Amino acid sequence: MSSEVPDPVERSLRVLQDRGIWHLRSTNPPVTSCADAAHHRQRLGYVGIPLCDELKSLLCGYTAAGSARRYVLLHCRGHQRLDLRKVSSIVGAEVTRISLDELASDFGLQYGMVSPLVFIDDERVRQLVDDTVLARFFPPYTLMTNTGDLKHAVEFRPADVFGALPNTDVADIVVEEDKRVPRHTLGILTGNSPESGILLWERINARIRSEKRVHFRGDIGFPRLVIESVPDMGASMELAQREGDVRPVVLDAVERLCETGATVIGLACNTTQYYAEDASRICARYGARFVSLAEETASHLSRSGVTSFDLLGIDPVTDLGKWSDFGRPLRGFDVRVPPSWQVKEITELAFRVKKEVLTPATINRLRDLIHHATETDTVVVALTELSVLLARQKGRPRSGKRFIDTLDLLADAMAELYLEERIATGGA
Secondary structure (H helix, E strand, O other): OOOOOHHHHHHHHHHHHHHOOOOEEEEEEOOOOHHHHHHHHOOOEEOOOHHHEEEEEEEEEEEEEEEOEEEEEEEEEEOOOOHHEEEEEEEOOOOOEEOOOHHHHHOOOOOOOOOOOOOOOOOEEEEEHHHHHHHOOOOOOOOOEEEOOOEEEEEHHHHHHHHHHHEEEEEEOOHHHHHHOOEEEEEEEEOOOOOOOHHHHHHHHHHOOOOOOOOOHHHHOOOOEEEEOHHHHHHHHHHHHHHHHHHHHHHHHHHHHHHHOOHHHOOOOHHHHHHHHHHHHHHHOOOOOEEEEHHHHHHHHHHHHEEEEEOOOHHHHHHOOOOOOOOOOOOOOOEEEOOOHHHHHHHHHHHHHHHHHHOHHHHHHHHHHHHHOOOEEEEEEHHHHHHHHHOOOOOOOOOOOEEEEHHHHHHHHHHHHHHHHHHOHHHH
8 A cells, every 4th residue: 555545444444345345436626424425426437426325323322231331323314313222222321422532532533434444353343234234225335435535535335345344243233214226217108100209218318417406427327117018019000900819918917017026107109198097006016106198298288277178199198088098187178189180290290200201291280280280389289299399300390389288297207216315315
């Protein structure tokens, strides 16, 4: 080690090296609190880590009946609160946080220099680590802490370190409200058309990237996401005639997403929202949540003060009756739908987009339809092929109308569920 490295740092790093424990050392400005440290830690090319990835360590003292003063070093994640009542029950005596004077006089340390590595050879100190420290929170699933110095840090895998330290036990020592472990796998069902699922994924990512409540740190800031792209979904374009074939296609795929670990599931299709109730029941069995595109659309319109609008889609959506999941949530709105002959033209354009995607002809046809098939200044786009066309054309639509894309609303809702979970579990 270099002579410039403080002795506590050298000893801490040697603990890791001698035991063959993977670690990465780094330096930062002097920091004393978990929040301050997390803000300045360096990892994977970025400055700053989520608070849940900064190890919080607290040294406490207690005196058991008929014994000398003892110490217990407690560890949890930076956003969590330690429950000293739980700790007292574990050690069999009331524990209290030691004073700064005792920390300095008995251990030669100051606030901000306490870490598990510093106390490895101190037989007076028992270490307790909360079980959630060993749980997988967010990529890259490592924690950081100091190495006995305010400017020197180390990144490590918690199971490796705490599994190798003597006199260390895993226990429940955090207040119950802070025990939550994130579940953040998003699932997308697509296939009618597959581009709609791709577009939904892109919009989820864009929403997460732009979120101001969370410090975005590149790839590791995104959720795990699984996609079921099922070509059989194409039959839903004729849902009324092929419902018996489409039902198992949709519901079996939802179940596969749940079995793969998806905890939030969205269906990148307006027509097959017809199965939303059944899909919700399947998700509930797995502890997952199905996000209803129709419900999200109605909620957005209400929040935005929109009362009258045009609804563009194919017949199973725009009939607002038996085959449309939009009928109930849009009750109470002034919904304008195109006449049947224009719905037929919209359907023909959708089939053309499936084959050609973006061409000058499909863009021009979209503009004609918007001009002739809408009456109000607000257009709710409830056909993913139209969503794809609008997303891929250059510049703003020339009609001057306000477009509300249901696929956008689904992306916002799924992204928000992930972001809320991340914030609640210290991942901001």
